[in-house]
Amino acid sequence: MSEEIKIISVRKSPDYKDKAIAYFQKCWKGVAPVIYEDCISHCIEAENPLPQWYLLEKRGELIGCAGLITNDFISRMDLYPWFCAVFIDENHRGNAYGKLLMEQAKGDAKGMGFGNLYLCTDHIGYYEKYGFTYIGQGYHPWDEESRIYKCEL
Numbered sequence: 092m093s094e095e096i097k098i099i100s101v102r103k104s105p106d107y108k109d110k111a112i113a114y115f116q117k118c119w120k121g122v123a124p125v126i127y128e129d130c131i132s133h134c135i136e137a138e139n140p141l142p143q144w145y146l147l148e149k150r151g152e153l154i155g156c157a158g159l160i161t162n163d164f165i166s167r168m169d170l171y172p173w174f175c176a177v178f179i180d181e182n183h184r185g186n187a188y189g190k191l192l193m194e195q196a197k198g199d200a201k202g203m204g205f206g207n208l209y210l211c212t213d214h215i216g217y218y219e220k221y222g223f224t225y226i227g228q229g230y231h232p233w234d235e236e237s238r239i240y241k242c243e244l
Contacts (some may be wrong), residue, residue, distance in 0.1 A: 096188070101144040105135045111146055114153050118178040130160075140203045141172055141186045145192055147179070155179040157192040159199060165211050165229040167239060172200050174210040193221050201244040208244060211237035218242075 097167070101111045108131060113128040134142045147155030157177040162168055174196045179188045200208045210218060211229050219225075222238035230236050 095150050096191065097118055097148045098191060099146040099148055100195075100199075101131055101146065102134050102137075107146060108132065108135060110153065111144055113158070114146060114156055115144070115176060118156060119176060122208070140199075142150045143196070143199055145195055147188055147192055149183065155185045155188050155192060157189075157196060158178055159196045162208075163211050164231050164233075165237065165239070166231075167209075169211045170241075172196075172203075172205055172208060172209075174208055189217075197222075197242065206244055208242045210240050211243075212240065213237060227230075 099107050099111075101107050112128050114148055115131065115191050116122075116124045120129070130142060131144050132221045141159060141161050143159040145157050145159075146153055147157075155178055158175045159174050160175050161171045163173040163175045167175075174193060176191055177189055197208055210223065212218065218240050221242070223242045226239050227240045228236050
């Protein structure tokens with residue numbers, strides 16, 4: 092990873108907490124702002140290794156984010172951890188920056204002793220490039236469904 096690109100774990104760098112909350116809220120406007128505020132604030136002192144929240148910084152500017160969580164509002168609560176909320180600013184897409192966040196989450200999940208990483212999405216063709224395999228549909232509480240993918244670690 093280039094020195095100009097840095098992945099920041101909010102848990103390891105709690106001074107980024109407020110920046111992380113604001114950035115996730117800006118990127119994911121469809122999620123109630125209190126969700127990210129509450130989850131990110133409580134991850135810093137959490138007893139369990141999950142959740143983890145990541146920021147992607149390029150030359151001091153936040154350009155992306157992602158999370159590693161126990162459940163992504165999906166019916167398959169038997170599966171975890173989940174890679175979630177991955178977002179790369181539009182003017183930085185096409186540079187495989189999402190892969191950097193994915194690899195960080197995969198490494199952290201493996202280091203925690205997990206054998207698989209999951210995600211839910213409607214995208215087809217993107218995550219497959221990075222080792223994820225479609226395993227079936229899952230259902231959200233808001234009466235929608237998503238494709239579930241698995242990656243062996």
